[in-house]
Amino acid sequence: xxxxxxxxxxxxxxxxxxxxxxxxxxxxxxxxxxxxxxxxxxxxxxxxxxxxxxxxxxxxxxxxxxxxxxxxxxxxxxxxxxxxxxxxxxxxxxxxxxxxxxxxxxxxxxxxxxxxxxxxxxxxxxxxxxxxxxxxxxxxxxxxxxxxxxxxxxxxxxxxxxxxxxxxxxxxxxxxxxxxxxxxxxxxxxxxxxxxxxxxxxxxxxxxxxxx
Numbered sequence: 375x376x377x378x379x380x381x382x383x384x385x386x387x388x389x390x391x392x393x394x395x396x397x398x399x400x401x402x403x404x405x406x407x408x409x410x411x412x413x414x415x416x417x418x419x420x421x422x423x424x425x426x427x428x429x430x431x432x433x434x435x436x437x438x439x440x441x442x443x444x445x446x447x448x449x450x451x452x453x454x455x456x457x458x459x460x461x462x463x464x465x466x467x468x469x470x471x472x473x474x475x476x477x478x479x480x481x482x483x484x485x486x487x488x489x490x491x492x493x494x495x496x497x498x499x500x501x502x503x504x505x506x507x508x509x510x511x512x513x514x515x516x517x518x519x520x521x522x523x524x525x526x527x528x529x530x531x532x533x534x535x536x537x538x539x540x541x542x543x544x545x546x547x548x549x550x551x552x553x554x555x556x557x558x559x560x561x562x563x564x565x566x567x568x569x570x571x572x573x574x575x576x577x578x579x580x581x582x583x584x585x586x
Contacts, residue, residue: 377582378402378403378404378582379402379403379404379418379578379581379582379584380403380404380405380406380416380417380418381398381403381404381405381406381417381418381419381420381421381578382406382407382408382413382414382417382419382420382421383395383405383407383408383421383422383423384407384408384409384420384421384422384423384435384440384444385407385408385409386409386422386434386435386438386440387409387434387438388426388430388431390425391407391423393564393565394423394564395407396564397563397564397570397571397574398421398574398578400571401571401574401575401577401578402575402578402579402582403419403578403581405421408420408440409438409440410438410439410440411439411440411443414443414447418453418584419452419453419454419577420444420447420452420453420454420455421454421456421460422444422454422455422459423457423458423459423460423564424456424457424458424459424460424461424462424463425459426459427459427471428459428463428468428470428471428474428476428484428527429468429470429471429473429474430471431459431460431463432463432471432474432475432476433474435463435477441477444477445478448464448477448556449479451554451555452555453580453581453584454555454556455557455558455559455577456558456559457558457559457562457563457564458524458525458559458560458562460558461529461550461551461558461559462476462484462528462529462558462560463477464476464477464480464529464556465478465481465483465529465531466478466482467483467484468484468485468527469483469484469486469527470484470486470526470527479556480529480531480533480551480553481531481532481533482529482530482531482532482536483529483532484527484528484530485527485528485530486526486527487527487528487543487544487545488544490544492544493544495526496525496526497525497526497543498523498524499523500520500521500523501520501523501542501543501561502519502520502521502541503515503519503521503540503541503549503550503561504518504539504540504542504546505517505538505539506537506538506539506540507535507538507539507552509538509550509552510576510580511538511552511557511573511577511580512539512573512576513576514572514576516569519569520566520569521549521559521561521562521563521569521570522562522565522566522570523543523549523560523561523562524562524565525560528547528548528549529547529551529558529560530547531548536548536551536552536553537550537551538550538551538557541560541561547560548560559573
């Protein structure tokens with residue numbers, strides 16, 4: 375479709391990207407996989423889905439020459455959606471991989487859920503969002519909205535105004551953040567049925583409006 379915005383889905387060599395790709399296509403995007411800087415030349419937005427470890431992701435982005443182009447993209451406030459690890463990598467450091475450095479776009483650190491007998495880690499399954507700030511990404515979503523999570527670590531932004539939605543699993547944590555056109559979500563919209571698909575449709579709809 376002529377009005378389908380081109381979305382570059384970062385392929386850093388880890389995990390199955392097909393479910394995110396299919397969900398974005400269903401939401402109306404033209405999706406292609408980007409594994410090199412040249413692939414980012416002609417796209418309306420970048421989506422970085424995430425599986426694996428913080429350190430593996432950071433190293434793979436560096437090895438593929440994607441770290442600096444991604445930092446430049448973020449610094450220019452161009453549309454970006456980070457999912458799970460793609461959200462965590464927006465921060466500089468993670469307790470999961472202390473030696474690795476992320477994209478360092480937002481201030482803060484990624485931390486592990488506390489070790490407690492009454493707290494199951496990883497946090498896996500459905501949980502509800504607690505909206506903290508307006509974001510068109512959440513337009514039309516139920517309140518509360520239930521999304522699907524799979525993670526043992528979560529970001530702790532040092533600037534609370536970044537947080538657009540929170541969630542609680544033993545402790546409250548930042549489930550979604552936004553500044554300008556850069557967003558990150560800890561949950562998996564591609565695994566969150568109609569609610570997650572609606573969120574991706576909102577994301578693609580914004581891109582369509584920006585490119586018309």
